[in-house]
Amino acid sequence: MWRAQRRHGREGPPPLTEAATPQPALAVEHLSKAFDGRIVVNDVSFSLEPGEIVGLVGLNGAGKTTTINMILGVLAPSSGSVTIAGLDLADHREAALGVVNFSAVYAPLPGNLTVAQNLRIFGMIYDVPNLTDRIGEMIDMFDLARYRDTRCGLLSSGEQTRVSLAKALLNKPRLLLLDEPTASIDPSTADTIRGHIRDYAAREKGAVLWTSHNMYEVAAVCTRMMLLSRGRILIEGDPRTLPTEHGAASLEDLFIGLSREPDERASS
Template sequence: MPDAASFPSEPVLVAEGLRKTYGDLAAVDGVSLEVRPGEIVGLVGPNGAGKTTVISMILGVLQPTAGSIHIGGVDLAKARSRALALANFAAVYAPLPGNLSVEQNLRVFGLMYGVKQLSARIDDLIAEFDLTRHRKVKAGVLSSGEQTRVALAKAMLNRPRLLLLDEPTASIDPSTARDIRARILEFAHERQAGVLWTSHNMYEVAEVCDRVLFLSRGRVLLAGEPERLVAEHAAPNLEELFIRVAHEHPATGEGLG
């Protein structure tokens, strides 16, 4: 395991004043956040709160209407390729090409990221994510859990300093989800990578996240350590706090008061 002291201490992600508008609609309205090395930050909120829009802006898929994004100290707006080379991404709604085998997918994306000693890296990831017997199998015929493992292997190909995960364990069984969480925790801590994690599973968020940000209507309403937020708001658990916040500050429409 690398010595944590050898890793830089500055945040791997700094987003300041992010805003994304579509006409008169503000999908994201002044969101600021940071993720430090070895830290897992949960970005949670009801559907339509702006979570995926934030992720898309950090990935450079959407251009912010206002605000700035720095990955590993690199300004995304000024040095897009250099900034994104430090990051990677996985989401259930972004499956890998189904007509390519597991190995072919990893090789194609490894070449895109310029991964050195790619064949050895692919071998390591296939073993780490228990994909050996699926190596030559087309990704499109794998189960949802197997596809999730392939997507995470792809996301770790370039040993990213910033890992963006949008609902990484949705639609998979509890046993597989537990294994996935363990692998991500290990990656974050051993590599001192920062992780930004969106999920609707508050038990999962409470288990893996060092900090959590509650997003609603494009704004951060609450932020802090899960246990501290639960205690401060006298909620029995994070899920109940999430429900309370979602009801009081719905993503669309007026508060239920």
């Protein structure tokens, strides 16, 4: 997975301030993926504007991580395209992935390196300017000072997630992919982290695609959400107004109702 992260070369996208018309941070068009003939992502299209935080929710196995892995270039799509900051991933892989970062529990940082060593190495891979200062900012933001010289493999899962988030923001990515970023985090720290990600999106105009099983969190942090069911986007909209629009009492009720099998829905 780390091989997906590469330093971007001279052909990188124009800085946000120089682009004549701002490009979507991400445009996914007709994306599909089949494993051994079984379609798990089915003709999915969506885009993310700079500064947006968009939730991707759905039952276990709905296709969320598979979608993220195609955007990261880890998995080749069966069909469809991924365009990051105006760069087609298939044609400009290195430049496109140079402005992306991600955090996911299934991709822990190398456990034999300390927190500071990991951040330095990833910062060098990303060619982060003023790296020492930026590492200091990330260590402060994610409250990691006391673990600076601790090997990552010795940290608790929540602490490792915080290091992974620090790594994910290191290069101020134009597109940040967070696959269940608060899954192993205590409620108080999760609240702080949601605040940092919201600030990041607002200040740096980074777009964030955020998967979660926590509907409270989705409503608290996402300006838009998409519900994926068996690889297809069933509904999309503002998580604060979607329940009312669909006659549900809460986002959780809407999720449960729409995630059921079609015949189950018809009989209830």
